Amino acid sequence: MQSENSVEDSLHIRKLEVTDKEKGFIELLRQLTVCDSVSDEKFKERFEEIAKYGDDHCICVIEDVRSGKIVATGSVFIEKKFVRNCGKAGHIEDVVVDSSARGMQLGKRIVEYLADHAHSMGCYKVILDCTEENRPFYEKCGFKKKEIQMVKYFV
C-alpha cells in the first residue's frame, strides 16, 4: 500500500496545458456545470485565446501523475481598473475538485495558488462568487463574505 505521502507527492499543481484535454479536463469541469463535449479544435482555439492574455488569465490544474488525470482546477483573471489608483482585482472562477479526490485539501491548494498568483500580479484584492454552502470552505482559505452576486442569463 502507498503511504499518505506518496499519494500527496503524485498530485502536481501547475498551469493548464493544451494536452490536458486528453487528461479529463473537460469531464472534470462537467462536475461543476454544463459542459458538453468540446472538439479538439474548439478546445485548442479557446486555449490559445486565453493564452494571449498571458499571466492576466491563469488556469491551474492538479494532475494525479499516477493516473495521468486532472483531478482539480480553477482559474483567475486579472481585471485592470481605474479605481484604487489604477489598481487590479483578481477574479477566481470555476474551481472544482474531482469527486474521487475530495478530502485531500486539493480545493484549498487550488484557491491558494490562484490567490497567490493574483497577489504576485499586484492585485489589491481577489474575489469570487460561491454558494452559501461553500462559504465555510472559502473562509478557511482566508476569504470573507462581502456582497451579493446578481446574474442575468441570456440563454
Add this chain to the structure above:
Amino acid sequence: MQSENSVEDSLHIRKLEVTDKEKGFIELLRQLTVCDSVSDEKFKERFEEIAKYGDDHCICVIEDVRSGKIVATGSVFIEKKFVRNCGKAGHIEDVVVDSSARGMQLGKRIVEYLADHAHSMGCYKVILDCTEENRPFYEKCGFKKKEIQMVKYFV
C-alpha cells in the same frame, strides 16, 4: 428654462475616451471607492492597457455635453471559459452615477448598455456583485440574486 427632454438629450452614452480624464472621470470614480489623483501619464498607460483588450473590456460613460462632465460610468469585461461549451461570461464592475445626476435613470442606462454589450459579444450570462441595498436597482435592470461574493484583500 430647459424642458425635461433637452436635459435628457444632453446626456450622451458612449465608450470611455482618453480625454475623459479632463472631464471629471476620476472624480466620479472617487464617489464609488478609493481613487487618489492619477497622473495623466498613469491614466494614459492604464487606458491603453485596457484598450488592448478591444471589445473584451468595455468602459462606458455618460457625458453631459452641456457641462462637458462625465456623470456616470460602468465597465464590463468578457471572460473566456471552457465551461458552458467554451462559453463567455460578462462581468460588470465599477458602476457609479454622479451624486448631482441621480434620479434620471442613468444607472439603468449604463447597466443596460453594458449588459447589451456582453450579450452582443456572445456571453451566456452577465454577472455583478453589489450590496443588498442596491439589489432592488439591479432587479429593475433584469438581474436576479444568485450567490454570495467572497473577498480577500492583500492591502
